[in-house]
Amino acid sequence: MATVELRFSALPEHVRTARLVAAAVARRAGVDEAVLDEVRLAVGEACSRAVGLHQSGGITAPVKVALIEEEKQFSIEVGDEAPHAVPGGDTPGGVPETDAEEDEMGLAVISGLVDDVEVTTGRNGGLIRMTWPTTPPAVAAL
């Protein structure tokens, strides 16, 4: 299981909480201080996008965030339950153009910030997985 998991109602006011928790866990996992601002921004963008997708799709399910500490790396997965267009399939619901543009902007920021990012989408929802390298804590800091 993930090191820390969060589930929150798809409301904009909770995105800040997700940012703060993600940054705290990332720091503890050994993500470089200089990169924490990027972690905070990227997870905020991913959560804002998920909140927007749930709200526009009338989805009551919570947004899920998994913070995963692994050997030499730290990953964050942000999952939504909005049905996405599957290549070659139908577009369920049909996302209005303006929403789609904001969605693109969020993804543009994420891909500009994070080197290792994977976006997967399917009929049952989407997942953004972002990974950063970690450095083991210095023994002297104990």
Added chain:
Amino acid sequence: MDLSLSTRTVGDRTVVEVGGEIDVYTAPKLREQLVELVNDGNFHLVVDMEGVDFLDSTGLGVLVGGLKRVRAHEGSLRLVCNQERILKIFRITGLTKVFPIHTSVEEAVAATD
């Protein structure tokens, strides 16, 4: 931290001092403020971002929206920002080409082109 907004007039410019975090939750407040200023006939805006701790794409969207509104009245929207972490977001989204970004309110107020 929440968003703080205050406005003042310097010559023919309206300076909007923004503080705190501009994100998906607080950005609507900034949007309202900018819309109100333009509706009241303030078409030359300077947005002072020196007190901003956090800015995301929702905030960028609001600033772009503000720029579109003032441009419709042949106005201007200038930003004041020296913080590297905020400037970086403008750079990766290519918006440094869209917004004039100044290092001080004085410089932004004096700018004419």
